[in-house]
Amino acid sequence: MHTPRTWTNSPLARIARMVLKAPRVAMVVGQTVHLSGTSREEFLADAEWVAHEAVHLRQYREHGLLPFLWKYLVESARVGYYHNKYEVEAREEARRVVLADPGHVLRPLPRHATPPA
Numbered sequence: 001m002h003t004p005r006t007w008t009n010s011p012l013a014r015i016a017r018m019v020l021k022a023p024r025v026a027m028v029v030g031q032t033v034h035l036s037g038t039s040r041e042e043f044l045a046d047a048e049w050v051a052h053e054a055v056h057l058r059q060y061r062e063h064g065l066l067p068f069l070w071k072y073l074v075e076s077a078r079v080g081y082y083h084n085k086y087e088v089e090a091r092e093e094a095r096r097v098v099l100a101d102p103g104h105v106l107r108p109l110p111r112h113a114t115p116p117a
C-alpha cells in the first residue's frame with residue numbers, strides 16, 4: 001500500500017468532527033484522506049487507522065467517486081453508520097492487517113467518518 005494523500009485541517013473533516021463530536025476524524029473523499037484534530041504523522045503512525053481508510057480509498061476507485069458517495073449515503077440511510085457494509089468491510093480489513101502484524105499494539109480504532117452524512 002502506498003502512502004495515502006492527506007489533507008490536514010480539512011474543513012470537510014472539521015464539519016464531520018463537530019457532527020460526530022469526535023476528537024479526531026479521518027474522512028476519505030475520492031483519493032484524499034481529509035484529517036481534522038490529528039496530524040498526518042499521527043494518522044500514518046496508526047496502522048489500523050491507515051488500513052481502514054485504505055479500504056475506503058479502494059472502494060472509491062472500484063465504484064467511482066459519485067457512484068460511491070451515493071451508494072455509501074444510501075447504505076448509511078438504510079442501516080446506519082456502524083452497519084454500513086462499506087464500514088464493515090473497512091473495519092474487518094483493518095483488523096486483519098493489524099492481526100497479521102504481531103508487533104503492532106492493538107488499540108481502539110479512532111472515531112472517523114467517511115464521507116459526510
Ligand SMILES: [Zn+2]
Nearest residue numbers: 087090113114
Ligand atoms: Zn470508515
